[in-house]
Amino acid sequence: MIKIIRIALISMCCALLMMPFQVFAHTHHQESPIPKAKPNVQTGEKNTLQKLIDATEPGGTLLLEGRTYRGTVIISKPITIKGSKDTKIASLDSAITISNTNNVVIEDLMIQAENIAIIGEKVDSLQLKNIQVEQRKAGIQLTNSSGITLKNVDITGEEGHFSTKGHAIAIYKSKGVQAADCDIWRVMDGFYLEQVDNITLKTNSIKEGRYAVHLMYSDNVEVTTNKLESNMTGLMIMVANNVSIYENQITKNNTLNSLGVYLYDDEDVDFHENLLSENTVAMSIENTQKMEVSNNEFSTNGTAIQAKKSETLQLVDNQFFGNILTMRTDQKGVQLHHNFYDDYAGKDYDGDGIGDTKYIATNSFGQWMVRKPVYQYFIETPSVVILNLMDTEVTDGDTAIQIDESPIVMKKNTSRDISINVWQLGCSLVVLIAILFARRKLR
Amino acid sequence: MKLWKWLCLLLFVFLLTACGEKAYKPREINPETDVCHICNMSVTSIDYAAQVVLKNNDIVVFDDLGCLMEYIKQNGEQEIGAAYIRDMNSSNWLDIKDASYVYSADYWTPMNYGVLAFASEQEAKEYMKENPGEIVPYENLLTFNWGVHEHE
Amino acid sequence: MSTQMILLEYKQLLRSRWIQIVTILFAIVFTAILMIQHLAMPDTTGFTRQTASLLNILLFLLPLFMLTIGSMNIASDKESGWLGLLRTYPLNMGNYVLTKYIAFCLVFSGIFLFVVTIAFLVGSFFGGIKLPLFAIGITAIIILIFNALSIFVGSIAKSRLHALALGLGVWSVVTLVWNYIVMAIGTITAEHVLQKIVILSIHMNPLEWIRYGYFVFSKQTAVLGPALYGVSKFYTSYVGFLFFLFISLMWIAFSLLGAKIILTIRGKRG
Numbered sequence: 045m046i047k048i049i050r051i052a053l054i055s056m057c058c059a060l061l062m063m064p065f066q067v068f069a070h071t072h073h074q075e076s077p078i079p080k081a082k083p084n085v086q087t088g089e090k091n092t093l094q095k096l097i098d099a100t101e102p103g104g105t106l107l108l109e110g111r112t113y114r115g116t117v118i119i120s121k122p123i124t125i126k127g128s129k130d131t132k133i134a135s136l137d138s139a140i141t142i143s144n145t146n147n148v149v150i151e152d153l154m155i156q157a158e159n160i161a162i163i164g165e166k167v168d169s170l171q172l173k174n175i176q177v178e179q180r181k182a183g184i185q186l187t188n189s190s191g192i193t194l195k196n197v198d199i200t201g202e203e204g205h206f207s208t209k210g211h212a213i214a215i216y217k218s219k220g221v222q223a224a225d226c227d228i229w230r231v232m233d234g235f236y237l238e239q240v241d242n243i244t245l246k247t248n249s250i251k252e253g254r255y256a257v258h259l260m261y262s263d264n265v266e267v268t269t270n271k272l273e274s275n276m277t278g279l280m281i282m283v284a285n286n287v288s289i290y291e292n293q294i295t296k297n298n299t300l301n302s303l304g305v306y307l308y309d310d311e312d313v314d315f316h317e318n319l320l321s322e323n324t325v326a327m328s329i330e331n332t333q334k335m336e337v338s339n340n341e342f343s344t345n346g347t348a349i350q351a352k353k354s355e356t357l358q359l360v361d362n363q364f365f366g367n368i369l370t371m372r373t374d375q376k377g378v379q380l381h382h383n384f385y386d387d388y389a390g391k392d393y394d395g396d397g398i399g400d401t402k403y404i405a406t407n408s409f410g411q412w413m414v415r416k417p418v419y420q421y422f423i424e425t426p427s428v429v430i431l432n433l434m435d436t437e438v439t440d441g442d443t444a445i446q447i448d449e450s451p452i453v454m455k456k457n458t459s460r461d462i463s464i465n466v467w468q469l470g471c472s473l474v475v476l477i478a479i480l481f482a483r484r485k486l487r
Numbered sequence: 488m489k490l491w492k493w494l495c496l497l498l499f500v501f502l503l504t505a506c507g508e509k510a511y512k513p514r515e516i517n518p519e520t521d522v523c524h525i526c527n528m529s530v531t532s533i534d535y536a537a538q539v540v541l542k543n544n545d546i547v548v549f550d551d552l553g554c555l556m557e558y559i560k561q562n563g564e565q566e567i568g569a570a571y572i573r574d575m576n577s578s579n580w581l582d583i584k585d586a587s588y589v590y591s592a593d594y595w596t597p598m599n600y601g602v603l604a605f606a607s608e609q610e611a612k613e614y615m616k617e618n619p620g621e622i623v624p625y626e627n628l629l630t631f632n633w634g635v636h637e638h639e
Numbered sequence: 640m641s642t643q644m645i646l647l648e649y650k651q652l653l654r655s656r657w658i659q660i661v662t663i664l665f666a667i668v669f670t671a672i673l674m675i676q677h678l679a680m681p682d683t684t685g686f687t688r689q690t691a692s693l694l695n696i697l698l699f700l701l702p703l704f705m706l707t708i709g710s711m712n713i714a715s716d717k718e719s720g721w722l723g724l725l726r727t728y729p730l731n732m733g734n735y736v737l738t739k740y741i742a743f744c745l746v747f748s749g750i751f752l753f754v755v756t757i758a759f760l761v762g763s764f765f766g767g768i769k770l771p772l773f774a775i776g777i778t779a780i781i782i783l784i785f786n787a788l789s790i791f792v793g794s795i796a797k798s799r800l801h802a803l804a805l806g807l808g809v810w811s812v813v814t815l816v817w818n819y820i821v822m823a824i825g826t827i828t829a830e831h832v833l834q835k836i837v838i839l840s841i842h843m844n845p846l847e848w849i850r851y852g853y854f855v856f857s858k859q860t861a862v863l864g865p866a867l868y869g870v871s872k873f874y875t876s877y878v879g880f881l882f883f884l885f886i887s888l889m890w891i892a893f894s895l896l897g898a899k900i901i902l903t904i905r906g907k908r909g
């Protein structure tokens with residue numbers, strides 16, 4: 045009797061396993077460049093994910109096993125999908141498509157898709173947590189959605205030049221995006237947000253992409269405590285309103301045409317307490333109004349600030365050191381006030397912490413570079429260094445130059461240990477004695 | 488000695504400028520190095536790229552037709568030898584004065600300006616059958632309200 | 640050419656007061672730059688103002704020392720009659736030129752070693768300093784190319800004063816005037832023309848050549864802007880590297896060969 049029941053159960057399971065084959069025939073995304081003829085290879089592998097999703101009631105929770113699910117799935121109802129250790133979705137096309145639904149939660153998954161890993165359209169309240177994506181064509185692409193939460197989403201692209209890759213997280217025409225703790229590496233744009241309202245990006249780390257964060261036509265933006273390193277450009281914010289950027293580390297964005305931060309046609313920007321270091325150009329501002337840049341550290345960049353058509357830009361209480369060029373601007377200039385410059389040569393005889401003479405931030409070579417980029421070849425050549433020395437002596441009376449009337453003279457504390465490096469001392473002494481000995485011999 | 492060097496270099500310059508004076512030929516876009524002159528975005532979507540060949544044969548590259556128009560607005564046309572935009576269908580370069588333009592807020596372009604160029608009005612109409620939009624004559628492009636600059 | 644001859648030249652050079660002053664001056668400046676970098680700047684790897692000033696010290700001072708010392712040394716050999724004396728021996732002028740060249744290179748390598756040792760000695764009291772590897776490579780190339788050039792300049796000069804004037808002239812053209820001319824031309828030409836002139840000037844001016852080499856080998860050509868992208872791509876390739884070596888060797892070979900020919904012709908005439 046028990047035997048019969050067992051046989052019946054097994055055959056039922058087999059029948060269930062055969063069914064999903066029909067489901068995948070029509071799930072290809074329209075834009076897919078992947079040949080559609082490619083079959084879902086199912087070499088004895090069970091593929092029950094879509095079935096499992098279909099079997100879960102709306103609003104229910106689906107727990108996945110720690111194995112690889114192959115194929116493409118479509119989600120069109122409220123659902124929570126939770127993976128466990130080693131749960132992986134592999135697809136020759138897009139992996140997960142979510143559309144026309146609300147309250148979708150996806151957690152603890154690895155995704156490997158030849159096309160886009162996750163596509164979402166018209167989703168209200170979508171949460172993606174602890175997800176790892178091996179990006180081929182693109183990572184996550186969401187359109188016309190709202191209430192999007194991305195937490196600990198790690199996306200890794202392949203090797204190669206960024207111009208051949210897709211965006212990691214692209215969101216279009218949506219409202220309310222919160223992204224935190226995402227690690228993104230080797231993609232085109234880390235975050236590409238177009239026409240999105242209410243954005244918070246927090247403690248993300250984005251490396252070796254084209255633009256780490258690229259916002260267009262987006263309002264009410266908060267970007268904080270992110271690490272943007274070795275991209276072509278760290279922050280690229282275009283045509284945005286009410287932007288707040290603070291406590292980010294924007295470093296080593298120093299490839300061709302690189303900028304640490306680029307703002308184009310923005311309004312109402314608050315930029316404070318960021319670290320910008322080792323970028324080709326730390327900050328480039330164009331056509332931006334109502335912007336205040338305060339308490340930031342600009343260290344060892346090629347050019348610290350570059351500004352065009354942004355005469356209301358306020359730079360207050362920032363520290364500039366080790367930059368080759370502090371500033372270059374167009375005729376309109378910017379407002380400099382109460383910053384620290386390590387190449388300020390003036391003195392503070394009245395001891396109020398503010399230099400007694402003004403600081404001139406621009407030089408004519410920098411202005412040439414704006415006009416003809418080829419001049420960049422001459423950056424810090426001996427001839428240009430000498431030119432700059434003469435330059436600062438004679439620029440008085442020129443209207444295009446940028447001046448800080450009240451530069452700070454207090455030096456930032458650089459804590460360097462004054463200890464004796466015995467090994468180096470010994471070695472150099474030995475070599476020195478050897479040199480002097482040889483010198484005597486050769487007399 | 489120095490004078491001689493000067494003369495040599497000047498001669499060199501004249502030779503270079505003299506070569507190919509009349510033909511304003513478009514050049515290939517290099518997505519690894521080219522950035523838009525106006526908005527500074529790298530030109531990775533090369534099928535939407537535009538370029539201006541100046542009368543001194545310098546080439547200025549743009550990522551979107553809207554940026555090219557902004558350039559013309561800022562600098563005028565007297566320096567411009569020719570201006571080119573990609574044909575949506577063939578990706579060939581079209582002289583901007585010969586192209587037909589279609590606009591829709593739903594068309595995607597790198598700067599989201601939503602204006603596409605076609606070799607002929609025929610092709611433009613063909614495209615509009617599937618993707619509704621409106622024909623924009625070239626003369627209107629200069630006064631066109633580019634993009635969705637809400638706060639301008 | 641023999642080791643003995645080289646040693647003799649070496650000893651004579653070390654006795655020169657001018658070389659001693661130059662060594663001390665160079666040691667002070669070099670140590671100062673390294674110490675400022677060490678004390679005031681955070682550790683960085685890219686092309687910063689401090690890296691630039693270290694590079695500029697090497698590119699600016701070393702050629703000055705070499706061009707003046709080398710050319711004056713050759714000219715003084717002429718003036719003192721030493722060269723005339725040498726000519727009475729069965730000695731090829733090429734031999735003389737090569738001996739001088741090797742001796743100069745050795746002397747300047749010795750000076751650089753001394754200067755670096757002093758810098759390290761001072762630095763060791765402040766927790767130890769690091770010398771960027773590029774500084775050594777750049778110095779080696781400067782020593783090899785500019786000593787050859789200085790011998791060439793010396794062979795042209797008629798007297799020590801003439802040699803000094805010529806050396807300073809060449810130095811100022813190579814370091815300053817050249818770039819100013821190129822920049823000035825840039826203000827009146829189209830940008831694509833300027834780009835070609837810049838590329839040409841890199842190949843025509845040994846100092847620009849060495850500076851460009853620094854950017855290529857430290858993989859920082861991005862600093863120089865997109866204009867040089869194509870050229871830099873070539874020089875970072877394997878073939879490009881060989882071509883780089885070839886051009887560098889041409890500078891040395893042509894300078895030494897030129898010096899030999901001029902000295903031989905003058906010797907026959909005089």
